[in-house]
Amino acid sequence: MGVAGAALAQGAPLKTAVDGTFAPHAFPNLQGGVQGFNVDLAQEIGRKLKREVTVDSAQFSGLLPALQAGTYDFIIAPVTVNKERAENYLFPEGYLNTDFQLVVKRDAPEIAKLDDLKGKVVTVNRGSAYDTWARGLEKEVGWTVESYGTQTDAVQAVLSGRAVANITGNTVAAWAAKQNPGLKLSYLHSTGLVWSAAVRKDRPEMRAMLETAIECMKQDGSLAKIHEKWFGYAPKPGSAAATVFPGAGVPDMPGYDPAARPAGCS
CATH class of the missing domain: 3.40.190.10 (Periplasmic binding protein-like II)
Known part of the structure; x- marks a missing residue:
């Protein structure tokens, strides 16, 4: 069973969160919820994994502590991957520079x-x-x-x-x-850094699912569509939004696994 198949079998909704004041990545909509690039990114991840994804909004300073406490499965708010964070969390490959x-x-x-x-x-x-x-x-x-x-x-x-x-x-x-x-x-x-989704270090299977979903979004053009919707232009060739990286994680950062991964896109 592939990653997407395993995700479907598990079935439970995935919980994530954004900083709802960080436009155009996440900001209030007229219906009282949040909209933005990272909200659309979370929903597309859900479609790729065939799982419901619920998106909460909170101050950024509380998001990573809430992840560590088990409140969320991953954090889809833009998290800059640096050495310190990569030593404390798992990250799939970056989706934006x-x-x-x-x-x-x-x-x-x-x-x-x-x-x-x-x-x-x-x-x-x-x-x-x-x-x-x-x-x-x-x-x-x-x-x-x-x-x-x-x-x-x-x-x-x-x-x-x-x-x-x-x-x-x-x-x-x-x-x-x-x-x-x-x-x-x-x-x-x-x-020279990228944004990625943060995952607890004891959840490698969650990192693997997100890695596959993000790679599939790059390959089928769905990430490019979201990028153009919110930023007004397509991802530049060679940018993180347009490049599928080998292995799992962010190259040259702690936690990166260079091993080849099976194709997971259907």
């Missing part, structure tokens, strides 16, 4: 380098990779980092003048600037 970008007020001076923010206040979403990165540079850059429970509040602090810039993912930054004429994009920091 992620770079860090600054969002500033439209009339603010252009930020050409991080040193331009010496003595300034920047905001981040609490518990995110941007939070960790920015705090790690506090002494070197000389900025003050303020963490907010939601990405919406972190951006609002820039609009209100309480901070000079918000540090977030490039897709989220582009969406914020597109939706708000008072904002613009500024300095881009290339990371």
Whole structure:
């Protein structure tokens, strides 16, 4: 029985969660639920595995602790895969590249380098990779980092003048600037990292199911359709959204298994 067949046999709904303030990846809809790239991604994973997937919304800082506590089967909110996280969680292959970008007020001076923010206040979403990165540079850059429970509040602090810039993912930054004429994009920091779904280390079978589902989405074009729906353009050749990686997991990260996997797409 293949991975999808095993998933169908188990039958129980899979539980996952997003940060519902992280547009365009997850944000409120008019019906009182959440919509966005990662919500569609979760539902397509469910279709590939022939399993119902329920998507909760909560602050990002609480998602990984809830996963560890067994509340969720996996976390579909964008989780940046870095060495520290890969040592503590299992990840299927990445579905999007992620770079860090600054969002500033439209009339603010252009930020050409991080040193331009010496003595300034920047905001981040609490518990995110941007939070960790920015705090790690506090002494070197000389900025003050303020963490907010939601990405919406972190951006609002820039609009209100309480901070000079918000540090977030490039897709989220582009969406914020597109939706708000008072904002613009500024300095881009290339990371070489990807976003993936987080799984507890004692659930290798869950990682295997997600790996197959994500690979199938790349192969049949369903991931590209979701990408174009929310970002307005197709995945670029060679990007994580368009590339099926060998083995299981994120190459060059702890937990990666280079062994060849059987084809699981029907």
